[in-house]
Amino acid sequence: DTGVSQDPRHKITKRGQNVTFRCDPISEHNRLYWYRQTLGQGPEFLTYFQNEAQLEKSRLLSDRFSAERPKGSFSTLEIQRTEQGDSAMYLCASSLRGEGSGANVLTFGAGSRLTVL
């Protein structure tokens, strides 16, 4: 297993177009996260899944954003009608979360950079 994989690494699109990003987590991890990071800022939480269930979505996530994780394996993040403000790095992370209160250690992918012209 080579870690968390994201595709594509860089996407350039025109305003108004739809884009989709894919994330393949570490195979034994049951949780999958999407974060957004803009230049000079830390990662900002968007949403996360435990297996196939989407457990939390950020209030900042507009209805143009949708994420899925069919069968609890890979995940896709789709952005419809892209705007210039959507330009950012979209980071995927995964973790293995069991019972108890242990630290939730996230392993990140290299990210998918979106540029909206």
Place this chain on the structure above:
Amino acid sequence: QKEVEQDPGPLSVPEGAIVSLNCTYSNSAFQYFMWYRQYSRKGPELLMYTYSSGNKEDGRFTAQVDKSSKYISLFIRDSQPSDSATYLCAMGSSNTGKLIFGQGTTLQVKP
């Protein structure tokens, strides 16, 4: 007010210096505290994490947590040019599945 505050820097030090990176937080529910390192155009990678107040050491890195002051620190001893990166603090609790990140501090270690 953000839940986690971190001075963005940039911080520039000579090789061999001791570096101190800090974060403050407002949510007393946070139970564990992490430091991630992020190189340019890469994803963040975990350096270390800790649960309780006090110090935790791993090689040249020491993480310090003061829950009473809601303040955490990362110290880097004998800093190297390869330590040049952005350092992100992150926090979480058993009540929530997500980590909350600070803004990140950019560090440059000059040879």
